[in-house]
Amino acid sequence: MDRFGWVPSFGGNISARLDGRSIAITRSGGRKGFLGRDNIIAVDLEGRPLNAGDRPSAETLLHCHVYRDLPEVGAVLHGHSVAATVLSRLVTGPAITLAGYEMIKAFEIHHTHDVRVSVPVFENSQDMERLVHDIGPELPRHIPGYILRGHGAYAWGRTVDNAMANLEALEFLLQCELETLKVRGLSAA
Numbered sequence: 001m002d003r004f005g006w007v008p009s010f011g012g013n014i015s016a017r018l019d020g021r022s023i024a025i026t027r028s029g030g031r032k033g034f035l036g037r038d039n040i041i042a043v044d045l046e047g048r049p050l051n052a053g054d055r056p057s058a059e060t061l062l063h064c065h066v067y068r069d070l071p072e073v074g075a076v077l078h079g080h081s082v083a084a085t086v087l088s089r090l091v092t093g094p095a096i097t098l099a100g101y102e103m104i105k106a107f108e109i110h111h112t113h114d115v116r117v118s119v120p121v122f123e124n125s126q127d128m129e130r131l132v133h134d135i136g137p138e139l140p141r142h143i144p145g146y147i148l149r150g151h152g153a154y155a156w157g158r159t160v161d162n163a164m165a166n167l168e169a170l171e172f173l174l175q176c177e178l179e180t181l182k183v184r185g186l187s188a189a
Ligand SMILES: CSCCC(=O)C(=O)COP(=O)(O)O
Pocket: 009, 010, 011, 012, 013, 026, 027, 028, 029, 030, 056, 057, 058, 059, 078
């Protein structure tokens, strides 16, 4: 994620499921492109650190929400890419629609490029409980991720590799949309 420029400064957070009751997640703060073992801690599925005093990511509740709702998910990645940030500010509605891209097939749910896929865009907030409430009890099933407006993208998958492949596909598609708008010189609808 760092190589692609998706975790600038202190942005982004990363987690992986440990078992049915806990996950490993990055500590709050710090540069996620320079992680050591000590920068990763364990929390339960309510976001409480297993070791008292550990301070997990400020966005831990968003990760826990994914693990609770989707038992097959083994990893969740969050980055602050330019494409996700800029595009979600240009698009004023609750979703970014992707259509006609071969890369849509990278999301294993879709077996053809000939579909329209809506990437949900939720309003950003510093209040994670409110964000979880706004996202709703059921995460999207048609795409393994969502965007927080003006903030960045979340993506998940069965494994860390699989989550990364999904994030790469999502970021590629967002970048394509942004490039298209730049070439056309139009604002997004
Ligand atoms: C300048 S980063 C602001 C916080 C954020 O959005 C983020 O992704 C990193 O937060 P964390 O607590 O996980 O380090």
